Amino acid sequence: MLHLNGVVYRIGTRTILDGAGVHIPAGRRVGLVGRNGAGKSTLLRLITGELTADDGDLQCQRRARIAALAQEAPGGDTAVVDFVLAGDRERAELLDELDSEPAPERAAEVHARLVEIGAQAAPARAARILAGLGFDAEAQARPLSSFSGGWRMRVALAAVLFAEPDLLLLDEPTNYLDLEGVLWLEGHLRRYPHTLVLVSHERDLLNRAVDHILHLQDGKLTLYRGGYDEFERRRRERQAQDQKLRQRQEAQRKHMQAFVDRFRYKASKARQAQSRLKALARLEPIAAAVEEPHLAFEFPTPRSLRPPLLTTEAAAVGYAPGAPVLQDLDLRIDPDDRIALIGPNGNGKTTLARLLAGRLAAESGDVRRAGKLNVGFFAQHLLEEFRPDETALSQLTPLMPGKRENEVRAHLGRFGLVGERAKVTAAGLSGGERARLALATITADEPELLILDEPTNHLDIDAREALIHALSDYAGAVVLISHDRHLVDLAAERLWLVADGTVRPFDGDLDDYRRGIADGGSATPEPVAPAAQAEAKGNGDRRKARQDAAQRREALSPLRQRVRAAERRLQALQSKLKEVERQLAAPDLYARVPAQATDLNRRRAEIGSAIAAAEGEWLSAAEALELAEADSAG
Secondary structure (H helix, E strand, C coil): CEEEEEEEEEECCEEEEEEEEEEECCCCEEEEECCCCCCHHHHHHHHHCCCCCCEEEEEECCCCCEEECCCCCCCCCCEHHHHHHCCCHHHHHHHHHHHCCCCHHHHHHHHHHHHHCCHHHHHHHHHHHHHHCCCCHHHHCCEHHHCCHHHHHHHHHHHHHHHCCCEEEEECCCCCCCHHHHHHHHHHHHCCCCEEEEECCCHHHHHHCCCEEEEEECCEEEEEECCHHHHHHHHHHHHHHHHHHHHHHHHHHHHHHHHHHHHCCCHHHHHHHHHHHHHHHHCCCCCCCCCCCCCCCCCCCCCCCCCCCEEEEEEEEECCCCCEEEEEEEEEECCCCEEEEECCCCCCHHHHHHHHCCCCCCCEEEEEECCCCCEEEECCCHHHHCCCCCEHHHHHHHHCCCCCHHHHHHHHHCCCCCHHHHHCEHHHCCHHHHHHHHHHHHCCCCCCEEEEECCCCCCCHHHHHHHHHHHHHCCCEEEEECCCHHHHHHHCCEEEEEECCEEEECCCCHHHHHHHHHHCCCCCCCCCHHHHHHHHHHHHHHHHHHHHHHHHHHHHHHHHHHHHHHHHHHHHHHHHHHHHHHHHCCCCHHHHCHHHHHHHHHHHHHHHHHHHHHHHHHHHHHHHHHHHHHHHHC
């Protein structure tokens, strides 16, 4: 179906593809993975012909129909279902030809072809796809212009799925979907009858919907059989094997070189030495495995507040008086809670998040917050609100008053924005880096409650794993909205279902919710039989991981509080010392009030001793915490 041989593509002085090659047979479903910026989207544009390679060959099966997900939302007054039906160009052209009343012989041929491609069943098939993506019958008849950009992107996805091209290219199709839409898409792609290349950072989707993983790294392509977890396992095995071969080759090379160095000038051994020199020249070096930089996030340790952090009683919230989106809200959030909000888009998850974050007032009922509660609220609009011509450092500094530049840099470093990346303007940051800057921004004041509304849309797989680990270690409470099941599975310990105009606890886990969707008539398929046992084991592992994370946070909480108390005492003493030294700096102090100068010098010495003791306490507490964290990680 698709063959790449020695493909080279450059953007300016940067080489994106460097002699890349791969063969993808017809009917394969391939997940294309790689770090953000590796060139995945560029590769798709090369396949569609939108870009042209600088060198090498890129060939697709003759007369194959290739279609890619549009990157811009469609618009206009066309009805949603009509736009999707138009996605099958052959059907649309044949129907247009019939409308022009062709000759009887040609009309018969057109009718025969329409029957062959199943044109009569097309409206029902289009309706099923749209329903799976969240459009009911009424919404399918509405014009595109009546929907938001995110919903219109769903229509674009429906259109390309309906067309069923021979080669389907999807670049991050889940970005505008809710959890229910992702579950439906997974089942649809798993049954896709032709060749699929899918770019996604959704680990579960890559485990369930594809049968091969194509890895793009350093301009090269490597194809692995199986889903994402199998790819990671095989890749680690290959790296370990290459490392052993490299070590063996280096030993062989040293042995041969030693022989040459010893005997190359002895007549009796010259021939053997020359032979070994030629063998050394022919010995192709095995490249050392290049480890991609490890990415880790770290949320600051919040203050310890008494429970509850937040409660609502008979609360209602909405955007217009007398028209609540949610009502009868009786909710409670305690320190260390891990809550995920589930339910279809449009049911009020973001509305609830804004209420909890204090961005939206309740119309009625009570919302009570713990005194001095700080809330960090991550929302997608934050990524668009950064001043494009200002650096990450300059945007964060005003949010951390009284902090020195190295302290602000250290906070940016918690989210991977280290070194020179801290001085890159927002316009120069990638989408993933802007998401990390948003995480740094919302945690600048060390919040006790994090509310995260789709935090992973711009994060690659490694960054998502870093976020999961950071949330597991975070000592505050978390409320999470995400269509990434892997994140919800590992980061959330409770589910709240947002549906039917209210919010209630969901009695079960994410797999129970998925089964409930399937029982309710969704197109979500049953698990593939050979994978059922592995899936069940994975679910048990995830539950155990959540339990272990909760126990680890509980065990480490006293140590974190001790470190924080030591930090506060040290900061207070340093402030006192600064004030004393300011007074001592007065030029006429010793001549005007020598007794005060003596007293200030005594106080400076006392504060200096107290600072030394506080630093010792902080160091002891930090070392104890570090050891405990290492033990719990091991």
